[in-house]
Amino acid sequence: MSDSDRHHRILELLRSSPFASARDLSENLQVSVATVRRDIDKLDEQGLARKVYGGISAIDGATAHGVFARTYAERSAVDVTVKDAIAAEAATMVQDGDAVIVHGGSTCFRLGERLARRNIRLFTNSMPLAAVIGETGTCALTIAGGELHREPLILHGAGSAEPFFASKFFLSAQGADERGLLESHPLLVDVAARYAACADRIVALVASSKFVVGARQVSLPWSRIDTIIVDDGLSSEHRKMLEDMGVELRIVATGSGEA
Structure with missing residues (x-):
């Protein structure tokens, strides 16, 4: 799986869940945690998602329930x-x-x-x-x-x-x-x-x-x-x-x- 394919998959996952841990992504994408962390850094740099403690979160805060990641x-x-x-x-x-x-x-x-x-x-x-x-x-x-x-x-x-x-x-x-x-x-x-x-x-x-x-x-x-x-x-x-x-x-x- 190429870098762009992994990034696309991560963004797809964030549309259904507001947060994904590095470990969960590693298992889902079948790559090392180190590779996932580099992907997270890249998506954060591009402004497509937000790097947070333990993993990555969606920028827009959209979830199935519309609750998580609203502003305070x-x-x-x-x-x-x-x-x-x-x-x-x-x-x-x-x-x-x-x-x-x-x-x-x-x-x-x-x-x-x-x-x-x-x-x-x-x-x-x-x-x-x-x-x-x-x-x-x-x-x-x-x-x-x-x-x-x-x-x-x-x-x-x-x-x-x-x-x-x-x-x-x-x-x-x-x-x-x-x-x-x-x-x-x-x-x-x-x-x-x-x-x-x-x-x-x-x-x-x-x-x-x-x-x-x-x-x-x-x-x-x-x-x-x-x-x-x-x-x-x-x-x-x-x-x-x-x-x-x-x-x-x-x-x-x-x-x-x-x-």
């Missing part, structure tokens, strides 16, 4: 009422003196805004949240170290959470199904595992709409999640699934659903 501003403008309700409920779980980890993402950002002036210690890898708390907040703030990854607007690198230990880790996800919380970007999968190991309790902030969004990889299985906060648009099928998994379920009223 675009994601922030979706399901605003639901995100606010979920964030408000999550804030009630934080007590004065707590140490908490708040992951990147627009729902977690809204939680962080509510916690910004509380008497707590807050760790985040979210650049937008760190900027807001730095400017207007009064809580003790610790920011993740490492490099800026512009696609999810988070900081990540070696030792980016350690040695910060928290009572609670709040995170969201691209999608959710019977396997657990889902992400397409391997960086976000790695971050979730790292931060989960640093917290006593893991709380997922997930809009009911995320349960119809597919993604490639399990970020955290339900066995690792202590509590999920979700809006009342959650279907009875998904509610039963979560209850069967033993996850504490907190449903917030938005006037939109079955629960």
